[in-house]
Amino acid sequence: YGDPSQKIDYVFKVVLIGDSAVGKSQILARFARNEFSLDSKATIGVEFQTRTLVIQNKSVKAQIWDTAGQERYRAVTSAYYRGAVGAMLVYDITKRQTFDHIPRWLEELRSHADKNIVIILIGNKCDLENQRAVPTEDAKEFAQREGLFFLETSALEATNVENAFSTVLTEIFNIVN
Numbered sequence: 001y002g003d004p005s006q007k008i009d010y011v012f013k014v015v016l017i018g019d020s021a022v023g024k025s026q027i028l029a030r031f032a033r034n035e036f037s038l039d040s041k042a043t044i045g046v047e048f049q050t051r052t053l054v055i056q057n058k059s060v061k062a063q064i065w066d067t068a069g070q071e072r073y074r075a076v077t078s079a080y081y082r083g084a085v086g087a088m089l090v091y092d093i094t095k096r097q098t099f100d101h102i103p104r105w106l107e108e109l110r111s112h113a114d115k116n117i118v119i120i121l122i123g124n125k126c127d128l129e130n131q132r133a134v135p136t137e138d139a140k141e142f143a144q145r146e147g148l149f150f151l152e153t154s155a156l157e158a159t160n161v162e163n164a165f166s167t168v169l170t171e172i173f174n175i176v177n
């Protein structure tokens with residue numbers, strides 16, 4: 001996961017948002033360290049993790065911010081969004097309520113973040129297909145209407161996690177180049 005001595009061409013800040021327990025911290029653990037834990041403790045303190053990847057021969061350091069149990073509406077501070085060029089809006093495909101709250105998160109994001117921020121909607125826990133409560137089509141339509149990228153992921157099975165981050169980071173890369 002990256003040679004620490006390599007020179008960095010870009011640093012992109014990306015924020016994770018969405019209701020509590022949708023899997024934000026595990027998505028980040030999967031991306032940054034290729035780890036997953038079933039009994040993840042609630043995140044304590046705002047923190048970010050980084051991973052450096054190569055996009056079109058440039059090294060891009062992704063600085064991914066995770067909320068600190070501030071998932072209550074309006075509890076995430078503007079400092080969290082400051083300087084963010086990407087956002088991952090996460091819900092749990094087995095919990096309808098977490099999808100129903102997405103418009104609020106989007107509104108919050110749009111009121112705090114840069115207007116050109118690249119956003120991806122993520123339906124996590126797609127390994128739990130037998131408990132699905134949000135049809136893929138509903139989320140796809142919502143994303144299309146709002147101009148968001150969209151993917152279903154599983155942090156547990158590592159499905160589409162890499163793809164979700166590379167979608168956002170490549171789009172940001174293309175905007176700045």
Ligand code: GDP
Binds near residue numbers: 153
């Ligand atoms: P957060 O509050 O959004 O950061 O959620 P966490 O990352 O702490 O995850 C909440 C719970 O969901 C934990 O028990 C995780 O192990 C579990 N979890 C996270 N991602 C997945 C996934 O893709 N599939 C399944 N089955 N469980 C997951």
Ligand code: MG
Binds near residue numbers: 026042043067
């Ligand atoms: Mg967390």
